[in-house]
Amino acid sequence: MAKPVENSTASAQAKTVIEGRDVGKTFGGGAVIALEGANFTVAEGSFVSLVGPSGCGKSTLLRLIAGLIDRTSGSLTVHGRDITGPHTDVGMMFQRATLLEWRTAIENVLLPIEIQRSVTSADKARAAELLAMVGLKDFAFSFPSQLSGGMQQRVALARLLQTGADILLMDEPFGALDEFTRERLNLELMRIVSEVGATTLFVTHNILEAIFLADEVMVMTPRPGRLARMVHVPFARPRTPELTLTPEFNALVAEVRDILGTH
Ligand SMILES: Nc1ncnc2c1ncn2[C@@H]1O[C@H](COP(=O)(O)OP(=O)(O)O)[C@@H](O)[C@H]1O
Ligand SMILES: [Mg+2]
Numbered sequence: 001m002a003k004p005v006e007n008s009t010a011s012a013q014a015k016t017v018i019e020g021r022d023v024g025k026t027f028g029g030g031a032v033i034a035l036e037g038a039n040f041t042v043a044e045g046s047f048v049s050l051v052g053p054s055g056c057g058k059s060t061l062l063r064l065i066a067g068l069i070d071r072t073s074g075s076l077t078v079h080g081r082d083i084t085g086p087h088t089d090v091g092m093m094f095q096r097a098t099l100l101e102w103r104t105a106i107e108n109v110l111l112p113i114e115i116q117r118s119v120t121s122a123d124k125a126r127a128a129e130l131l132a133m134v135g136l137k138d139f140a141f142s143f144p145s146q147l148s149g150g151m152q153q154r155v156a157l158a159r160l161l162q163t164g165a166d167i168l169l170m171d172e173p174f175g176a177l178d179e180f181t182r183e184r185l186n187l188e189l190m191r192i193v194s195e196v197g198a199t200t201l202f203v204t205h206n207i208l209e210a211i212f213l214a215d216e217v218m219v220m221t222p223r224p225g226r227l228a229r230m231v232h233v234p235f236a237r238p239r240t241p242e243l244t245l246t247p248e249f250n251a252l253v254a255e256v257r258d259i260l261g262t263h
Contacts, residue, residue: 014045015044016043020076022038023037023061030072034060035060035064038057038227039227040218040227043199043215048199048217049214050220051204051205051206051217051220051256052228053222055222056222059203062092062171065169065201066092078167088165091160091168093156094171095171095172095175097144097149104142105142106128110124110127112163123162128140133195136154136158139151150184150185167199168199171203186213191238212241212243212244
């Protein structure tokens, strides 16, 4: 069942990793309200999908959590610490893979480490392991131009995991890919994030996808941006695509559509 604005994700005993209280963000000296009065908690290891129409503040919320922009009101903590700027508890992934064309897949995966310190043989072994995990075992030495869009996003995912961040912020990461590739990557993403035990915030336009992947769906409504509801997704894991054909699944889809007013 949908619950009102004040919510917590997953079970009561799970540790809270992200907490927002009345989080607001305006741009242009208050002219644009991007987010207003957002109250939410995210439990450790949970998968939270964010859905809502364009401009409702999804990317703004992720950027606030990453500390890339400053909030204009409210409080926001990660692991109980106030967010005052960019920090290493989170890693982000976007619709475009933003790989360096002149570096091989494995060199791209190692880039975040290389920026911070010298790369060790253990880092290289981990990068190879992560490339295998995302299904690119045989493409470690390929250049981005030799990889499909889906494969490039796999590299970006491996690069994100290489940072060791335990909170993954994914802003429509597969949104530019064709439907088949996206579905396959979604299934693999579920396996991978459970394997590494990461907490994941995943923005998508697709309501079915949002529910299928998540433990909780943050349904956001526009103007001003605000978290309308946190909808709990009760289905057991591992999940298979057949789940989307069940009446229980479709009841939840209807509930989310109802909140969004998109029937
Ligand atoms: N840097 C910015 N300057 C001015 N307005 C912005 C900026 N970033 C976002 N906005 C505005 O804030 C609102 C929320 O944007 P965004 O978080 O990108 O929405 P979403 O990701 O849900 O599509 C939109 O009205 C958008 O135009
Ligand atoms: Mg966005």
